[in-house]
Amino acid sequence: MNPNAYIILSAILLCIGLFGFMVRRNALIAFMSVELMLNAANLAMVTFSHVHGGLDGQIAAFFVMVVAAAEVVVGLAIIITIFRTRQSASVDDENLLKH
Amino acid sequence: MTLLETLTPVAATGSLSIAWLLIAIPLAVAGILLVVGRAGDAWGHLLGAAAPVAAFVIALVEFVELLGAPPAERAVSVPVYTWAETADRTIEISLLVDPLSILFALLVTGVGSLIFIYSIGYMVEDPKRRRFFAFLNIFLGAMLTLVLADNYIMLFIGWEGVGLASYLLIGFWQERTSAALAAKKAFLTNKVGDLGLLCASFAMFALFGSVSFADVNAAAPDMSHGWATALGLLLLLAACGKSAQVPLQVWLLDAMEGPTPVSALIHAATMVTAGVYLVVRSQAIFTLSDEAALAVAVVGLCSIFAGAWIGCAKDDIKKVLAGSTMSQIGYMMLAAGLGPAGVAFAIFHLLTHGMFKANMFLGAGAVMHGMGDDTDMRHFGALAKGMPWVFGTFAMGYLAIIGCPFFAGYYSKDHIINAAFGRGPVFGWLAIVGAAITAFYMTRLMMMTFFGPSRHLPGVHPHRPGPVMVIPLVILAIGSIIGGLVLNGWIQGWLSDAIGAEVEPVHIFETSAIAWITLLAVACGIVLGVLIYRRPIAQETPVSRNFFVNAGRNELYANAFNEAVFMRPGQRLCDGLELTDRYVVDGAVNGGVTLAKGASGLLRLLQNGYVRTYGALMTCGAVIVGAVMILGRLA
Numbered sequence: 001m002n003p004n005a006y007i008i009l010s011a012i013l014l015c016i017g018l019f020g021f022m023v024r025r026n027a028l029i030a031f032m033s034v035e036l037m038l039n040a041a042n043l044a045m046v047t048f049s050h051v052h053g054g055l056d057g058q059i060a061a062f063f064v065m066v067v068a069a070a071e072v073v074v075g076l077a078i079i080i081t082i083f084r085t086r087q088s089a090s091v092d093d094e095n096l097l098k099h
Numbered sequence: 100m101t102l103l104e105t106l107t108p109v110a111a112t113g114s115l116s117i118a119w120l121l122i123a124i125p126l127a128v129a130g131i132l133l134v135v136g137r138a139g140d141a142w143g144h145l146l147g148a149a150a151p152v153a154a155f156v157i158a159l160v161e162f163v164e165l166l167g168a169p170p171a172e173r174a175v176s177v178p179v180y181t182w183a184e185t186a187d188r189t190i191e192i193s194l195l196v197d198p199l200s201i202l203f204a205l206l207v208t209g210v211g212s213l214i215f216i217y218s219i220g221y222m223v224e225d226p227k228r229r230r231f232f233a234f235l236n237i238f239l240g241a242m243l244t245l246v247l248a249d250n251y252i253m254l255f256i257g258w259e260g261v262g263l264a265s266y267l268l269i270g271f272w273q274e275r276t277s278a279a280l281a282a283k284k285a286f287l288t289n290k291v292g293d294l295g296l297l298c299a300s301f302a303m304f305a306l307f308g309s310v311s312f313a314d315v316n317a318a319a320p321d322m323s324h325g326w327a328t329a330l331g332l333l334l335l336l337a338a339c340g341k342s343a344q345v346p347l348q349v350w351l352l353d354a355m356e357g358p359t360p361v362s363a364l365i366h367a368a369t370m371v372t373a374g375v376y377l378v379v380r381s382q383a384i385f386t387l388s389d390e391a392a393l394a395v396a397v398v399g400l401c402s403i404f405a406g407a408w409i410g411c412a413k414d415d416i417k418k419v420l421a422g423s424t425m426s427q428i429g430y431m432m433l434a435a436g437l438g439p440a441g442v443a444f445a446i447f448h449l450l451t452h453g454m455f456k457a458n459m460f461l462g463a464g465a466v467m468h469g470m471g472d473d474t475d476m477r478h479f480g481a482l483a484k485g486m487p488w489v490f491g492t493f494a495m496g497y498l499a500i501i502g503c504p505f506f507a508g509y510y511s512k513d514h515i516i517n518a519a520f521g522r523g524p525v526f527g528w529l530a531i532v533g534a535a536i537t538a539f540y541m542t543r544l545m546m547m548t549f550f551g552p553s554r555h556l557p558g559v560h561p562h563r564p565g566p567v568m569v570i571p572l573v574i575l576a577i578g579s580i581i582g583g584l585v586l587n588g589w590i591q592g593w594l595s596d597a598i599g600a601e602v603e604p605v606h607i608f609e610t611s612a613i614a615w616i617t618l619l620a621v622a623c624g625i626v627l628g629v630l631i632y633r634r635p636i637a638q639e640t641p642v643s644r645n646f647f648v649n650a651g652r653n654e655l656y657a658n659a660f661n662e663a664v665f666m667r668p669g670q671r672l673c674d675g676l677e678l679t680d681r682y683v684v685d686g687a688v689n690g691g692v693t694l695a696k697g698a699s700g701l702l703r704l705l706q707n708g709y710v711r712t713y714g715a716l717m718t719c720g721a722v723i724v725g726a727v728m729i730l731g732r733l734a
Binding site: 018021022023025030091092094095096097098099 | 705
């Protein structure tokens with residue numbers, strides 16, 4: 001099994017997530033893109049862990065999953081609250097916090 | 100150049116070991132009077148007046164003990180306590196009782212006792228009488244510290260203490276603006292002189308490693324001529340400030356704003372003579388530098404004439420006496436600048452002057468008291484009949500100061516004139532002219548105050564002072580009569596070992612040519628004074644176009660000079676500094692703030708509130724960091 005394929009897949013996933021985060025205005029899509037980037041990182045870590053024969057990368061991937069789960073809880077709650085008050089899920093509309 | 104031989108202090112025994120009580124009693128009384136507050140109003144003046152009497156008794160006992168001691172053991176060191184102890188240096192607080200300091204202690208406590216007692220009567224209607232006595236006692240303690248110190252630093256502490264007491268007492272009636280200003284002026288002028296004493300002490304410590312009189316006297320001959328001159332001039336500056344000598348004389352006339360007993364005690368008899376004491380005490384330095392000694396003599400001569408000039412022109416009785424004080428201290432400084440031939444006479448004149456000038460100031464106070472606190476001699480006249488006791492005692496002081504034969508001033512002043520001729524004929528002749536002017540202005544004072552028709556203001560009825568004021572006057576008058584006779588043959592021998600004075604033969608009545616010329620000059624002054632002031636005197640000061648009169652009335656324009664040369668440039672300097680602060684310093688600070696504010700205003704625009712912009716920036720940053728790391732690895 002060639003690890004290069006996994007790394008390339010991880011890079012592709014990261015680029016898709018990054019691209020989605022920067023071009024989509026819907027807060028939910030942007031949120032999904034962030035999750036995609038996290039998983040791309042997880043995939044890279046697991047791959048490197050396999051290459052080096054250690055468990056560090058896999059443990060780190062677990063931590064990322066746990067944190068991501070917590071983040072989803074908080075993030076979705078925020079998005080729903082904003083949607084309720086402003087009737088919009090567009091990230092460009094939520095620009096009150098500025099200079 | 101002669102080497103000065105002075106006594107080496109020996110350890111104290113008997114009553115001399117309690118010399119510290121001289122200082123402690125007045126200071127303790129002052130503390131009590133200030134702490135008890137109004138509760139002490141009923142008895143404060145009695146306690147306050149008891150302190151100098153107690154100190155006088157102690158001083159008298161010690162004087163008798165010194166009299167009985169062999170001449171070589173008359174300088175006694177009295178250790179009080181060890182102030183600081185280090186590996187290589189121990190600083191002891193100790194007192195020096197020697198023939199010079201004990202004479203001063205006797206003068207200060209003796210004249211002080213009389214003036215304190217007089218003040219009980221003089222200040223009887225003043226609600227702040229207790230505080231007045233507290234301040235007087237602070238003065239007494241500080242003055243005794245000054246004269247009993249055995250080193251320059253302790254002397255300096257006393258020096259500052261009397262300056263403080265002088266400030267407090269000149270401004271005693273501080274509700275009067277003029278008194279408050281006069282107090283400030285005296286304090287500030289004295290500070291200029293104090294700087295001289297401080298610098299001299301520092302220099303002594305650097306040169307000799309000690310500031311005690313004994314060490315300085317012993318080590319002085321080894322120092323260079325330049326240092327001796329510098330030290331002498333610094334000490335002279337200090338003496339000028341404290342003794343109101345030219346050029347630091349301006350404060351003394353304003354100091355007359357204080358109550359009259361203060362003028363008598365501090366600004367005539369004792370504190371202002373501290374400068375003379377300093378010069379006499381530092382003879383070891385002045386004998387090493389003819390220039391410094393000459394400067395002392397010249398300052399003395401200038402002050403003789405400056406004071407006499409002012410005394411001739413002023414109409415305020417206290418200011419005439421103040422001018423006269425300046426002039427008489429000028430004689431003492433002249434004598435002190437004459438070297439070993441004159442120092443004993445400087446102290447002699449200082450003692451007799453202390454008696455007769457205190458006498459006259461207290462007499463002037465009694466006159467003022469009876470005339471409703473008026474000091475203008477143009478409103479007096481005919482008081483010889485109205486106040487016979489005051490007139491009688493004042494006349495004794497008058498005869499003493501002009502140098503009438505057999506009175507106190509006759510001996511002391513004639514000796515100074517004689518010694519001045521020893522230095523050079525110019526000094527001698529100028530001193531004689533000074534004596535003639537003294538006779539003139541004192542005659543003027545007598546004629547305007549006690550003789551002629553009454554020029555009293557309406558509603559003023561001269562009343563006689565009570566016995567508590569008259570008795571000190573009588574005692575001081577007796578001192579003015581016999582003080583010279585008693586001290587004449589004795590004082591030189593007494594002081595010769597302590598301060599290195601030469602002993603010259605003296606007589607009860609001098610018959611030398613100089614003595615006759617002096618008497619003639621004095622007689623001329625008296626006759627001139629009588630002739631001029633026998634004529635009617637206007638109740639208001641007439642306008643004069645005579646330069647000499649106007650200069651005298653304006654205190655020789657010294658105030659105008661100081662204002663033009665020191666005050667206004669100083670104010671301008673301060674104004675300039677203030678503008679620099681406002682525009683340069685504040686400008687730099689405010690400019691920096693404006694710059695930071697503008698720059699941050701621009702940077703702030705980056706925070707535009709769009710999450711996607713932040714994301715893009717973060718991505719860019721991450722890419723840059725990654726690129727740097729990869730390129731760094733490759734390089």
